[in-house]
Amino acid sequence: MDQIVNVDEFQELAKQALPKMYYDFYNGGAEDQHTLNENVQAFRRIMFRPRVLVDVSNIDMSTSMLGYPISAPIMIAPTAMHKLAHPKGEIATAKAAAACNTIMIVSFMSTCTIEEVASSCNAVRFLQIYVYKRRDVTAQIVKRAEKAGFKAIVLTVDVPRLGRREADIKNKMISPQLKNFEGLVSTEVRPNEGSGVEAFASSAFDASLSWKDIEWLRSITKLPILVKGLLTREDALKAVEAGVDGIVVSNHGARQLDYSPATITVLEEVVHAVKGRIPVLLDGGVRRGTDVFKALALGAQAVLIGRPIVYGLAAKGEDGVKKVIDMLKNEFEITMALSGCPTIDDVTRNHVRTENERIKSML
C-alpha cells in the first residue's frame, strides 16, 4: 500500500475490487455529471499566496467541531452502505476514524446498525438522517443514536427526491435490506426497471419536508443539529434563523441536482451570510491537502471526505480508510508549512486567490 501516493490512486483500486454495480453506485453523479467534475475542477482554479520565512517547525493541525477536538479539520462524510464496499462495512470505517482522531458522520443508510458502530470503538460520531414519510422511524433512529452516544444529528435536506444517477438506472441498482430498519421499514427493492435505490427513496423520503420541520426535529432530540445540503445565502440565513447548530455546504457529492454549483464556489456566499454565528463545513470534491487548506481559507471550519473514504475501504478495508485520512492530513500539514501557517488560525483568506480576485485584480 506504500506505493499509493494520493487518494485518487485508491479510486482505480476500488474499481478493480468492486462489482461494477457497486463501483458505479459510489462513483456516479447526477445526469451529465457536470457538477461531479466541477466539484474537483473548481478547487483547481484556486491558487495560493504562500508566505515564506515563517517558523513552521511545529505545525498544529488540530481543531474542534461542536466542541469535540479533532486531529485535523478533515472529517468523514456520510456515505451509504459501506458493506457494499467491504464486508466489515461502517465498523472498519469507524475504527479508522477513531485511529485518526477524527469524527465520522455515520450514514442513515448504513449497513451496520448504529449500535454495532457505536460499540466498535470509542470515538466521537455524528449521525446523518433523512426524514421519512414515516417520521416515527426517523424519530426511533435518532433516539437510538442518542442512546448509542452519537454527539450530533446531521439532517440531509437536499433529497426530497433522489437525483437521477443514470448508471444506477442502467444497472437496476439493488436497494438491500438495511439492518438499522429491520422490523421497521423494508428497504429492499430489486427493480425490473430503473434504480432500486431511487424507487426506495421516492417511496420512503418525505418530499414535503420544510424549514418548519426543524422544530419537530429539535423536539425529539437534545443533540446539536447540522443541516447538510445548502448552497445559497438565502438558505444559510434561513438555517441560522431556524436555530440549527451548523451548516454543511454540499451538493450531495453531485448526486442530486446536476448543474448545482461546485461547493467551493458558493462556500464564501454561505460563510458571509452566516457571519460566524454557527460553524460552516464543506464536502464535495476534496481530494488533496491543498483542497482542505483552500476550504479553510474561504471560511470552512472543516471538510468532509466522501468518495475517497469508500475507495480506501473498498481497496484495503480499515487500513485503506486510515491511509486516505493520513495522506490527506500529511498533505494538509505540508500545505500549512509551505504556506507559512503553523496553526489553523494562521490560515487566512489572504493565503488563497480565487478566480474572483484574479479577475478583480485585472480591473
Place this chain on the structure above:
Amino acid sequence: MDQIVNVDEFQELAKQALPKMYYDFYNGGAEDQHTLNENVQAFRRIMFRPRVLVDVSNIDMSTSMLGYPISAPIMIAPTAMHKLAHPKGEIATAKAAAACNTIMIVSFMSTCTIEEVASSCNAVRFLQIYVYKRRDVTAQIVKRAEKAGFKAIVLTVDVPRLGRREADIKNKMISPQLKNFEGLVSTEVRPNEGSGVEAFASSAFDASLSWKDIEWLRSITKLPILVKGLLTREDALKAVEAGVDGIVVSNHGARQLDYSPATITVLEEVVHAVKGRIPVLLDGGVRRGTDVFKALALGAQAVLIGRPIVYGLAAKGEDGVKKVIDMLKNEFEITMALSGCPTIDDVTRNHVRTENERIKSML
C-alpha cells in the same frame, strides 16, 4: 427502450437506424457547426441556485401557450420531413405529442399533409410557415391550416436564404416532392451538385420578406402569429411593434448563420426588450430537464425540442417521440423539486446563475 436514460442516447440509435444522407440532414449545422456546439455548451455554463426544505411533494409542471394548456413548458419544434425518419412521419410525432398533452408545431416542409396530421388525433397544433415567392401557395396552406384546426401560425423569419449545411452539399441531399404542395409547387430536386434542399429553398423562398409583410400575413389569417428566428433586442422590439403574438428565440437549430449566438445567451436580451408584452419561447440545444428549467428562469415561457424528437422518431417511432418528451418532463420535474420550485411560477431568475452573475459577483 427502458435502457435509454436520456435523450442524447436516442441520437446514437437514430444514427444506426437512418441512411447517412438523412441522418446528416437532421444532425447537420451550418459551416463550422460552431453555433451547433455552442447551443448545447451555453446551457452547461449556467449553474443553479437550488433552495432546500421547500414542500415539493406535489410538483405542477403545467402551463399554457396562447391560452392553450400544456402539461409542461416543453413543445415540439417544427422540423422538416419526418417521413425521412420514420414511415409514419408527422402522424407518429403528432400522436406522441397528443399523448403527452403538449403542442406540436408542424413544419411547412412536413411529409404528411396538414389534413392527415389534423385528422390523426385530437390535439392543439400550430403550423410553421415559410413565405414563398409564390405568396398564393403560402396563403393556401395557411387557409388549409386554419380549416384543419391549427391554432397558430409560426412564421420562420431567419431563412431568406438556406444556410450552408456542408454535409447536405457533399451528400447532394435530395429534396423530395412534399404532399402538401402536390399540384401547387414541385418541391422535388435531385441535384448533380450541391444540396437539393438548398436549391429548392433558393428557388422558392421569398428573400425580400420584411417586417411590413407581417401585415400581409395578418390580412390572410385570424390565427395568432408567432415569429421564429429572432436573436436581438432590436428585432424583438420590431416584432412587438409589428403586433405579433409571440417570439421564438431561435437560430434555426444552428442550421442557418454559423456564429449566431447560442439562443440561451441572448434569451434575456429579448425578454428584457419584450417586457412581458408577448410570450417568448426558445429552441436550440435543449437536451435536459435542467435546460428547460434554465430557459424558464431566464424568461422563456416554453421551449421547443427539435433534433431529439426526430432521433426518437427515427429510433422507435411514436413510442420513441413519447419517450423523449416523457424523459424531458421527468427530468424537468425532478429539477423543479430539487430546486425548491413546486410550480412553474416558483421558478425565478434567482434560481440560476449565468456566466454573467459569476463574473459580476467577481467584481
Place this chain on the structure above:
Amino acid sequence: MDQIVNVDEFQELAKQALPKMYYDFYNGGAEDQHTLNENVQAFRRIMFRPRVLVDVSNIDMSTSMLGYPISAPIMIAPTAMHKLAHPKGEIATAKAAAACNTIMIVSFMSTCTIEEVASSCNAVRFLQIYVYKRRDVTAQIVKRAEKAGFKAIVLTVDVPRLGRREADIKNKMISPQLKNFEGLVSTEVRPNEGSGVEAFASSAFDASLSWKDIEWLRSITKLPILVKGLLTREDALKAVEAGVDGIVVSNHGARQLDYSPATITVLEEVVHAVKGRIPVLLDGGVRRGTDVFKALALGAQAVLIGRPIVYGLAAKGEDGVKKVIDMLKNEFEITMALSGCPTIDDVTRNHVRTENERIKSML
C-alpha cells in the same frame, strides 16, 4: 472539385500535392505557432447579432480599394514563390484574381517576373515590397512595377529579421533564384544548416528601416503606399503621420513574432486610431465568409487571403484559386443575407459581438 465545400478542405489536398519542404514552408508559423492558431481561433470567439425580415433578395458585395472597384472585400495577400506550389505560379493566381474581379497583391518574392504577371491578364494589381540593404534593387523593382501598371505599393514593415519557422530550419528550406532579381541579386541559398530563406533574408533585408524611410519610398514612386504589418494604435498613428495611403493589420500570417496578437483582436485598436483617415485592411486567419463579415464589422475595408489561395493553387492551379475566392465570396454573400445586410454599408459594428461586449454585458 465540386466535392470541396470550404477553403480548409483545400489544405489537405495541398498537403498531398506538395513536397513536404514546400508544404511546410507555406503552412508554418513562427516558433510555438501560438499566433498561427490564435489568428483562426480569435475569429471564432466573435459572434453575430443577425437582423431578420430585411429585404435581402439583392445582395451587393462590391466595394473598392484606393478607388479601384472590386467584386467583394476579399483580396489576395502577397505570398511568396507560387511556382513552388504550381508550375504556372503567380500567373495562375493572377488570372484567377482577374476572373473574380478582385485585386491581387503580388509578392516581392514572386517566382514570375512583374512583367510576366502584368502581361498575363488585365486586372488591378498591387506590388508588395521589402526594402533591401541594396535600396537600388528595391527602387528598380518599384519602377518596373509602376511601368507594368501596378496600382499601389504595399510596404511590408514587420520583417527586419525573418521569424524562426522551425519546420524550415529542420528542412533546410532552399531559397531559389527569383527571376525578378536575375542580374540584380542572387537570392539562391542551399544551406547546410538552418533555413535558406532565413539566410537570404538576413543577408538582404534592411533591418535599419524606420518611419523616416517612408519619405524615401515616397520619393521614388507616385503610386499610393500601404504599410503592411502594424498591430498597435501607436504605429497606426505613426503611419497616418507618415502620410501612407493605407494600413494592413497583419502579423505576417503568424510567421514572424510568435505571440503577436491575432489580427482580428487588434483591428479595432488600429481602426479607432486611424479614425477613417485612410483605409484599414486585415489579413491573418480568414478562412470563412463569416470571417470576412466580422472584419468588416470591426472596421476593415477589405481582407487579404493568404494560405488558402496557395492551397487552392497547389491543389488545382488557377481553377483552385478561383474556387477559393468564389467559395469565400459565396459564403460572405450568404452571411450578409442572413445578417440582414444587403450592401457592404449595411454591415455595422452592432452586427457582431466580440468577447469584449460579452464581458462588458456581464457587468
Place this chain on the structure above:
Amino acid sequence: MDQIVNVDEFQELAKQALPKMYYDFYNGGAEDQHTLNENVQAFRRIMFRPRVLVDVSNIDMSTSMLGYPISAPIMIAPTAMHKLAHPKGEIATAKAAAACNTIMIVSFMSTCTIEEVASSCNAVRFLQIYVYKRRDVTAQIVKRAEKAGFKAIVLTVDVPRLGRREADIKNKMISPQLKNFEGLVSTEVRPNEGSGVEAFASSAFDASLSWKDIEWLRSITKLPILVKGLLTREDALKAVEAGVDGIVVSNHGARQLDYSPATITVLEEVVHAVKGRIPVLLDGGVRRGTDVFKALALGAQAVLIGRPIVYGLAAKGEDGVKKVIDMLKNEFEITMALSGCPTIDDVTRNHVRTENERIKSML
C-alpha cells in the same frame, strides 16, 4: 545537434538519455503538477504589442546583475546534482555558462564541490544555499564559497519542508552523498519507502527559518544576499525591509507547493511592491526567448533557466548546455528585433499585453 531547434526538444533527448528515476527527479513537480503546467501556460497567455519601422540592425541584449555584466538577461538557475545528468556534472554546466558570458547559480546540492566548480573556469557565479538545522554546516559552505570567489549568496526560502514529488516517492529516489558535505553531513539516504531526497531534507533543513535569520546570514558573509522563493507583495516588502540585495520570484520549479501561482502571474505584484529598490529576477517555465522578453517587460531584470539546462546537460553535456543558452539568447534577440527594441532598456511594459489588460480593455 543542429537538428534541435528549441529547448523543449532537449527534454525528449534527456528522457532517452537518463535512467527513469533521474529523469523523473528533474522533471517532476509537486502533487497534481498543476503549477508545473501553469508556469509554462501562463507565459502563453501573454501577447506582444510589437512596434515596427524601428532601426533594429544592431541589437544589444547585454545587461548586468549586481554590477556583473552578463551577455543577456538569461542566467542559470540552481538545480541539484548535475552528475545525475552527466558524468562531468556542474563543471560542464559552469563551462557552458562561462562560454556564454552569463552567471550560473550553483546549487547547495551540487555533486561537484564548490572548489571544483570555481577552479573549472573563470566566470561570475553565485551560490544558492539552504540553512540546515546544523547552521555551522551552512556557514562553512558560505565561507568556502566566499573564498572560492562566488559573488553572491542566493538563500532559498521556500523549502521549510520538501514538497511532495510523487514520482520520487514511487521511485524511492536515492539521496546520494554530496562531495561538498563529505566529513560534515551524511546526505546519503537509500529509502525502503518514500523519497530519500525528502527524507534527507526533512532531517537536515531548518523549518524554523524566519526573516530574522537574514541578519544571521548577513553576519557570516559580506556577499550580497538574494532571497529565492517569494510569490507575494507582502513577502517582497519584508525582503526589502530585511535589507536583502535581490529577489527571485520563484515557486521552486513547481516542486514545492502545488497550486502556487505561476511566477509570471505574480511578478508584477512583487515588482510593484519593490519599487525598483532591489533587482527582481524570475524563474519557472521559461522555455522561449519570447518568455524572457515577457518577464523583462513585466519588470524582471533577468530570468533563471532551470530544467532546460539539465536536459541540455543530460543530452549533450557542456555543448548541450551551451546550445540551450545560445538558442534562448538567439530567440530573445529576434524577439527584441521584431518588437522594435534595440536594447534591454527599450523593452517596456507597453510591449506586452497580459490577460489583465485584455480584460481591462474589455471594460
